[in-house]
Amino acid sequence: xxxxxxxxxxxxxxxxxxxxxxxxxxxxxxxxxxxxxxxxxxxxxxxxxxxxxxxxxxxxxxxxxxxxxxxxxxxxxxxxxxxxxxxxxxxxxxxxxxxxxxxxxxxxxx
Amino acid sequence: xxxxxxxxxxxxxxxxxxxxxxxxxxxxxxxxxxxxxxxxxxxxxxxxxxxxxxxxxxxxxxxxxxxxxxxxxxxxxxxxxxxxxxxxxxxxxxxxxxxxxxxxxxxxxxxxxxxxx
Numbered sequence: 001x002x003x004x005x006x007x008x009x010x011x012x013x014x015x016x017x018x019x020x021x022x023x024x025x026x027x028x029x030x031x032x033x034x035x036x037x038x039x040x041x042x043x044x045x046x047x048x049x050x051x052x053x054x055x056x057x058x059x060x061x062x063x064x065x066x067x068x069x070x071x072x073x074x075x076x077x078x079x080x081x082x083x084x085x086x087x088x089x090x091x092x093x094x095x096x097x098x099x100x101x102x103x104x105x106x107x108x109x110x
Numbered sequence: 111x112x113x114x115x116x117x118x119x120x121x122x123x124x125x126x127x128x129x130x131x132x133x134x135x136x137x138x139x140x141x142x143x144x145x146x147x148x149x150x151x152x153x154x155x156x157x158x159x160x161x162x163x164x165x166x167x168x169x170x171x172x173x174x175x176x177x178x179x180x181x182x183x184x185x186x187x188x189x190x191x192x193x194x195x196x197x198x199x200x201x202x203x204x205x206x207x208x209x210x211x212x213x214x215x216x217x218x219x220x221x222x223x224x225x226x227x
Contacts, residue, residue: 034215043114043201043218044153093214095141095160095205100153 004088009105012082018075020104022088025069032093033064035073037084038103044087047073078108112136114219116202122225128190131222135184135204141165142185143205143216144177148198156200159185160207192226199223 005023012018024033034049048055048062050071055062061074075082087103115134123129135142144156156175157167161182170177174193179185189196199221208214 036218038153041199041221041223043220044203046215046217049215093208095158095165095208095214097143097155097158097166098203098216099155100145102152 004090004101006086006088006101006104008102009107011107011109012075012078014080014108014110015077018073018078018082018106018108020073020075020086020088020106021070022073023070024088024090027068027090028092029068030092031090033062033068033071034089034091034098035060035062036087036089036098036100037082038087039081039084044100047086078106080108080110082106083108114202114204114217116200116219116222118222119220120223120225122227123192125194125226126191128188129192129224131187131189131200131202131224133185133187133202133219135202136217138206139204139217140182140207141205141216142179143203144185144187145201145203145218146198147201147221148195151198153201156187189224192224194226197224197226 035047036044038044050062064071085103085105117132140161142159147153155169158165159179162179176188201221203216203218205216
């Protein structure tokens, strides 16, 4: 799996957009970028994934650079319940197990 | 559609005892994974089943851990005998058998907390 680099922590004001960066400079052409989050000690929750194009769903948007060496997860209107550790994971899809790093601890502040 | 379910949610056992954790994947998911997070550490992969076969068990820490998935449905993870360092939260996850080009999402359960005293 591709190695990813994320800042250890970030703060965001409630109601503002949270932009979480991820560097994945070693990603190959057929590796997806997946984002998960872990709220407190719950099970990791899938957020979004993409390959080349930007993606959006009801939870977030994923912006992938054209060279695919980095991406940004955007939570458009962060709430206190979005406080969690966010993981950016590069993986060959299919059935390959995910490899978790340290992630980014996002604190949403009222 | 029910998600990945795990049982028990919490377990406290004494060192040397045996504990069996159970995971029911999402219906129709051939892939089943076990992960573990010990205090202060990252989430670590333990093993991967495809149906009833072990595809990858490279993350299993030692032979005190035994995972089974008879019939390719639910899975059990047995720790025997348990040691103090086995304490942590054990996550199960599942996914469909990949067959397309849109990526294959892995879904996690809420975990089974194990405390060995």
